Amino acid sequence: MTKAQRQEIDLLGNAVEYEVQHSSDATEPRIDVDIHGVTVVVPQGEEVQPTELLKENAVWVVDKQRNYDTYRDQVPDRTFEAGESFPFLGQDRKLVIEPRQKHGVDEDSVRLRKSAVEQSSIKQVLENFYRSRAREYLTERTDHFAEQMGVEYEKLELRNQRTRWGSCSTGGTISLNWRLIMAPADVVDYLVVHELAHLTEQNHGRDFWRLVGEYVLEYKEKAEWLEQNSAKLIFSKEDL
Structure with missing residues (x-):
């Protein structure tokens, strides 16, 4: 799987950073949103416009990103020591x-x-x-x-x-x-x-x-x- 540098796009008034990954395992283009950000996954050798895919799914992407902002706040603050x-x-x-x-x-x-x-x-x-x-x-x-x-x-x-x-x-x-x-x-x-x-x-x-x-x-x-x-x-x- 190959990665591209992070880029930025405006979605519904929100500045969203994303990166593009070309994957030999992917069968169709998809958008992954996780704790680290937004990734557009594209099947190897297939020509896809990531910006168009992001715009078509703007509401979903922005909503998921907000959820992960909340997610970060919910991660337990455990310490790595005996008794934890x-x-x-x-x-x-x-x-x-x-x-x-x-x-x-x-x-x-x-x-x-x-x-x-x-x-x-x-x-x-x-x-x-x-x-x-x-x-x-x-x-x-x-x-x-x-x-x-x-x-x-x-x-x-x-x-x-x-x-x-x-x-x-x-x-x-x-x-x-x-x-x-x-x-x-x-x-x-x-x-x-x-x-x-x-x-x-x-x-x-x-x-x-x-x-x-x-x-x-x-x-x-x-x-x-x-x-x-x-x-x-x-x-x-x-x-x-």
């Missing part, structure tokens, strides 16, 4: 640093090996542990639902985006955000099913949502939870 609480599968758990053979997590705490922290930092060791657990958990849930849904995916990739939670490429690659390991288990399952459903239904039409609903009850509530609580799935303001 971090979510794991939807439950806050106290961070414990102690002499032990390996990292672990139980009902009330996330326990990090003291020697590893001394060689690095609490933040880095904590993120590495979450990524490792996310790889195990998300692989298990993806395999579970792929079998139930009768679909096959090519591979599972873990991403490190702040607010984009998943995607499914035309080649069958499922991408999931490692930060999902902080969300409740039923929300994780919704995201997994959502992306696997794209192997059968490429768009978000009626058939797509019917398919999702077969495997995740009350999926709208799960999507709404993620929309309203995604800021909680950031370690701290330092992590933005």
